[in-house]
Amino acid sequence: MTTTHLTQVAKHWDIFCTVVDNYGDIGVTWRLAKQLAAEYHIAVNLWVDDLNSFSHILPSLNPVLQQQIFNGVNIFQWNNPLDIDYQAGEVIIEAFACELPKQVKYVIEQLHQQPQSLVPYWLNLEYLSAEDWVDGCHGLPSTQPSGVKKWFYFPGFNQKTGGLICEQNLFNEREQWQANPKNKMGLFNQLGLSGINIDDSVISVFSYETPALTALMAQWQTSPKPIHALIPKGRSLSSLASFFTCDVSDLMPGQQFIFGNLTLHILPMTDQTGFDRLLWSCDFNIVRGEDSFLRAQWAAKPFIWHIYPQEDDYHLVKLEAFMKIYCDNLAAEISTAWCEVNLAFNQGDQHAVVNYWSQLNSVILPLQQHAINWPNNALNDADLASRLVQFVKNS
Amino acid sequence: MKTAHEIRPGNVIMLDGSPWVVQKTETTRSGRNAAIVKLKLKNLLLDSGTEQTFKGEDKLDDIVLERLDCTYSYFADPMYVFMDEEYNQYDVEADNLGDAAAYIVDGMEDQCQVTFYNEKAISVELPVHIVREVIYTEPSARGDTSGKVMKPATITGGGTVTVADFVKVGDKIEIDTRTGEFKKRV
Known part of the structure; x- marks a missing residue:
């Protein structure tokens, strides 16, 4: 049984993350933890229930250790019940509405009942959505049965929301990287991807399973220009089993397969910096979920967003909401092609995705320019970490 | 206790030791099918208002107050007047009806439930x-x-x-x- 400290409140922040989808939840919380530590000098404890999944994006992490430090962040193995001494800090973030450990709730409640105690500021960091209702829910309290207030913090695309995760120097780093084509060629070499010429089209693929991907792959084989599709082992590759004579689980990073003018490369997993650079280096990115979706926007390259599927096709409502703001100042021809290819991909509509991919190619230059302009428009002067720190200060 | 998802306009919940009447509920969906419920609330002791957000499965302490089956009678600005089976009339402030006001029409026969707090009609709950x-x-x-x-x-x-x-x-x-x-x- 863990011990608890009820009277002392340290200045650190605790972030709790349950890993649901391998890389999404942990991807977001790891980026946030690193940024709070690096840019705001906050002592951050990151509690993660699945260090094995975490180690895929932080390869030097040892999944069997209870506690370790990377990038100035204290990473803890979060077992239930909590088997590590827990001391309340200044802020507690439950990422994506995960349920805090009972011991942590107990400490919060005990502190709340002590008149002179400082109670940690308790936040629920929610999922990113471009829907209108987010504006009205961001920053609202949620009084718990114990009387303790928890606050809902919604990331988002406008000033009324909690902002978007983006490190302070990210855009400069990306611009420098993209200014020199040697960088991308060097990265491809480093990743063991051979046969890519500097003018070839390179497309990264990190989606969920969908028949739309199979249709695009078939189309890319007949492309007049060589196309290289970079795909890590996992859910995208599972969609493409029919392309291989062997089981997709037997494929190894670095292997490549040529189908007409399409070369399919099996991509090794990489850390977050490597993933960003990969997105910066490709001509087009197919991404999924939340973390890679946002990083694809920051890459300033055109992309398809494969959104996490929800009941009753509700994910399409979220997709439409994002498409509406992304295409706000786009010419109708570009907007239609981009929206329809996204919709078709998400609906698994093979005929439509092929059709609209062709249309997208005819407007790719202005779409690329839009992708370059978008990050600064989307960021709205303040990123999530800075707004979050201010939100806590104002509380 | 009810989950936030089950809370309806007209319900009264206890928050931090005070009774609050729910004036409006708004349910939306966050990531991975999770429901988010936004409540517009009015404090029955202080007459002040607030908005709060809950996870759909959060438990809220709804309190059972005196309730009477009534039907809508007429509107006497700014009060909606309801009547019980014994022809007693009860005035409910328009503000306290929240979203339910949009469904109030002359001649409606829907059985509503008027809720009382300290003998005052404070809210109306329509049939589902x-x-x-x-x-x-x-x-x-x-x-x-x-x-x-x-x-x-x-x-x-x-x-x-x-x-x-x-x-x-x-x-x-x-x-x-x-x-x-x-x-x-x-």
């Missing part, structure tokens, strides 16, 4: 499902019969409901008063 007539909506654009294509419709009383594309002016529709959603044509 009510039927109203569509008085205006655009004609069906594509002849859709699947029910997936939606459009706005104005109902008796002036409220707006998003309905299936096949719904026409004069149709009677069933509405879920908890969510304001169109359920079916009746």
Whole structure:
């Protein structure tokens, strides 16, 4: 049984993350933890229930250790019940509405009942959505049965929301990287991807399973220009089993397969910096979920967003909401092609995705320019970490 | 205890030691199918208002106050007047009806529940499902019969409901008063 400290409140922040989808939840919380530590000098404890999944994006992490430090962040193995001494800090973030450990709730409640105690500021960091209702829910309290207030913090695309995760120097780093084509060629070499010429089209693929991907792959084989599709082992590759004579689980990073003018490369997993650079280096990115979706926007390259599927096709409502703001100042021809290819991909509509991919190619230059302009428009002067720190200060 | 998802306008919940009447509920969906419920609340002791957000499965302490079955009688600005079976009349402030006000129409026969706090009528809860007539909506654009294509419709009383594309002016529709959603044509 863990011990608890009820009277002392340290200045650190605790972030709790349950890993649901391998890389999404942990991807977001790891980026946030690193940024709070690096840019705001906050002592951050990151509690993660699945260090094995975490180690895929932080390869030097040892999944069997209870506690370790990377990038100035204290990473803890979060077992239930909590088997590590827990001391309340200044802020507690439950990422994506995960349920805090009972011991942590107990400490919060005990502190709340002590008149002179400082109670940690308790936040629920929610999922990113471009829907209108987010504006009205961001920053609202949620009084718990114990009387303790928890606050809902919604990331988002406008000033009324909690902002978007983006490190302070990210855009400069990306611009420098993209200014020199040697960088991308060097990265491809480093990743063991051979046969890519500097003018070839390179497309990264990190989606969920969908028949739309199979249709695009078939189309890319007949492309007049060589196309290289970079795909890590996992859910995208599972969609493409029919392309291989062997089981997709037997494929190894670095292997490549040529189908007409399409070369399919099996991509090794990489850390977050490597993933960003990969997105910066490709001509087009197919991404999924939340973390890679946002990083694809920051890459300033055109992309398809494969959104996490929800009941009753509700994910399409979220997709439409994002498409509406992304295409706000786009010419109708570009907007239609981009929206329809996204919709078709998400609906698994093979005929439509092929059709609209062709249309997208005819407007790719202005779409690329839009992708370059978008990050600064989307960021709205303040990123999530800075707004979050201010939100806590104002509380 | 009720989950936040089960809370309806007119319910009274205890928050931090005070009774609050729920004036409006708004349910939305966050990532991975999780429901988010936003509540507009009025403090029954202080007469002050607030908005709070909850996870759909959060437990809230709803309190059982005296309730009476009533029917709507008439509107005496700014009060809605309801009447019980013994012809007693109860005034409810328009503000306290929240979203329910959109469904109040003259001559309605729906059995409502008026809630009392300190002998004062503080809120009204409508039946979960009510039927109203569509008085205006655009004609069906594509002849859709699947029910997936939606459009706005104005109902008796002036409220707006998003309905299936096949719904026409004069149709009677069933509405879920908890969510304001169109359920079916009746």
